[in-house]
Amino acid sequence: MDLTTSYMGLVLRNPLIASASPLGADLDNLRRLEDAGAGAVVLPSIFEEQIVAERNEMERRTDVPATGSAEAQTYFPVYAGYGLGPERHLDLVRRAKDAIGIPVIASLNGMTHVGWTGYARGLQEAGADAIELNVYFIPADLAMTGREVEQRYFDILAAVKASVAIPVAVKIGPYFSAIGAMARALAAGGADALVLFNRFYQPDIDTATLRVSMELELSTPAEMRLPLLWIAILAGRVRASLAASTGVESADDVFKYLLAGADTVMMTSSLLRHGVDHMRMLLDGLTALLAAREVASLGEIRGRMSQRNLKNPTAIERANYVHILQGYHVSRAT
Numbered sequence: 001m002d003l004t005t006s007y008m009g010l011v012l013r014n015p016l017i018a019s020a021s022p023l024g025a026d027l028d029n030l031r032r033l034e035d036a037g038a039g040a041v042v043l044p045s046i047f048e049e050q051i052v053a054e055r056n057e058m059e060r061r062t063d064v065p066a067t068g069s070a071e072a073q074t075y076f077p078v079y080a081g082y083g084l085g086p087e088r089h090l091d092l093v094r095r096a097k098d099a100i101g102i103p104v105i106a107s108l109n110g111m112t113h114v115g116w117t118g119y120a121r122g123l124q125e126a127g128a129d130a131i132e133l134n135v136y137f138i139p140a141d142l143a144m145t146g147r148e149v150e151q152r153y154f155d156i157l158a159a160v161k162a163s164v165a166i167p168v169a170v171k172i173g174p175y176f177s178a179i180g181a182m183a184r185a186l187a188a189g190g191a192d193a194l195v196l197f198n199r200f201y202q203p204d205i206d207t208a209t210l211r212v213s214m215e216l217e218l219s220t221p222a223e224m225r226l227p228l229l230w231i232a233i234l235a236g237r238v239r240a241s242l243a244a245s246t247g248v249e250s251a252d253d254v255f256k257y258l259l260a261g262a263d264t265v266m267m268t269s270s271l272l273r274h275g276v277d278h279m280r281m282l283l284d285g286l287t288a289l290l291a292a293r294e295v296a297s298l299g300e301i302r303g304r305m306s307q308r309n310l311k312n313p314t315a316i317e318r319a320n321y322v323h324i325l326q327g328y329h330v331s332r333a334t
Contacts, residue, residue, distance in 0.1 A: 001290060002297040005039060007264045008167035008192035008241045010103045010129055012039035015258065015298065016283055019195075019245060019266035020045050020107045020134070025092065027099045029276055034100045036279035039264070042132055043096060045109035046089040046119070086119060090126045097127035105169070108160070109134040117163040130167040133160060134198060146177055153182075154189050161190040169193035169243065174226050183230075183238050193241035194234075195266065196227045218269035223247040228260050235261020235306035251285025261303035 003014035020042045023029045033041055096104045106128035108120065123131055135156060139149045153170065161168055170191045176182045183194055204213040224247035231242050241264070244257035248267040257265045271278055295301055307313045 001287060001295070003039075003287070003290075005264060005298060006241070007040070007243065008130060008169060010040065010167065012103065012264065013037075014039040014283060014286075015262070015264045016254065016279065016286075017042060017105075017243065017264050017266045018271060018279065019268045020109075020132070021268040021272060023271055023276060024096075027095055030096055030100050032276045033279055034102050036277055037283035038102060038279050040103040040105060040129075041096070041100070042105040042107050042266070043089075043092060043128075045107040045134055046086055086122075090122055093123060093126035093128050103129040105130045105132050107132045107134055109136055110156075117159045120160045121163045124164045124166050128166060130169060130192070131160065131164065132169045132171055132193075132195060133157065134171045136198065150176065150182060150185070153186065157186060157189050157191055167192035169195055169241075171195035171198050171245070173198040174230070179230055180233060180237075183234050183240070187238045187240040191240045193243055193263075194238065195243040195245050196230055196234075197246055199223075199246060218273055219247050220269075221247045221249045221253055224253060224256065228256060231257065231262050232260040232306045235303045236308050248282070251282050251289055254282055254286050255289050255301075256305075258298060258302050259305040261306040263302070 005012045005015040007015075007017075014037065016037065016039050018024065018033050018038050018041045022044060023033075024041055024043045030041055093104065093106055104127070106123040106126075108123075108131060120131055133156060135153055137149070137152060153172070157168065157170055168191060170186050170193070172179075172182070172186070172194060174197045186194060199219060204215070205211075206213045227244055227246050231244055234242060242262050243264045243266055244260075244262035245266040245268075247269075248254060248257070248265055249270045254265045267279075267282070270282075274281075290298075290301070293301075303309055
């Protein structure tokens with residue numbers, strides 16, 4: 001059975017990708033993920049705040065009064081990374097490339113293009129096969145327009161694309177007013193892949209302490225519906241590869257995303273929940289599902305349930321929504 005997949009120009013042995021998580025910071029885990037069958041890995045994100053902190057530290061250490069003599073320049077400290085996050089992250093990319101043979105995708109997480117251009121180039125030089133831009137931006141400024149929010153994504157993408165030659169994916173959230181138009185614009189702007197969707201961690205309120213609570217909640221299969229919908233709508237209609245993200249727990253979930261039209265399927269929560277070896281269960285389960293249907297390659301099933309391939313394309317639009325609500329019956333308590 002041929003599970004080979006093309007993702008933004010990279011050839012993967014199968015469509016399963018371990019997305020960014022703390023697991024990827026450990027070389028032993030990366031080796032185990034490769035042994036368990038992962039088609040590629042996304043390394044933990046480097047955050048814009050870390051890049052800015054390193055730059056500020058560099059400026060602080062070199063902010064020495066000049067004496068007017070050229071010799072004074074020799075007093076400036078030689079930059080050696082100072083042990084901050086970004087340099088360690090570049091080293092992780094280098095070591096990951098030496099440790100495993102599957103594609104290594106670096107992840108940049110931020111909300112502006114400040115400092116990203118030079119660092120993206122550093123990731124490429126360190127050996128990353130591709131870069132995933134995780135634009136984690138919540139427009140809390142009530143004066144900011146939707147167009148300004150979208151432009152920020154375009155500016156970040158343009159800055160990174162101009163500085164590297166490797167493929168660039170953009171991980172977006174589901175909160176744009178017109179996701180389809182945004183997806184097409186990002187693809188036209190050079191995005192080699194779109195990752196659907198980013199999960200914005202939302203605050204809660206601890207009523208006992210009256211403090212804002214920020215706790216990580218792992219995704220569940222119930223969260224698949226939204227990315228599944230938009231992958232089905234976008235499949236075959238944008239020039240970028242499509243990566244499904246969120247809610248993958250079982251081989252059935254992987255199969256659904258592929259039927260909708262995803263080129264690759266990413267998972268984090270299930271690996272954190274069940275361990276690295278869960279990757280093997282997902283791959284074996286997917287292989288069994290395809291074998292039971294006598295599928296020889298992923299091309300036979302990918303996108304079969306996308307909107308453009310459905311006999312009734314409105315099945316995933318409003319008509320089906322109305323049908324479901326009208327057909328629902330509330331049971332009466334006896």
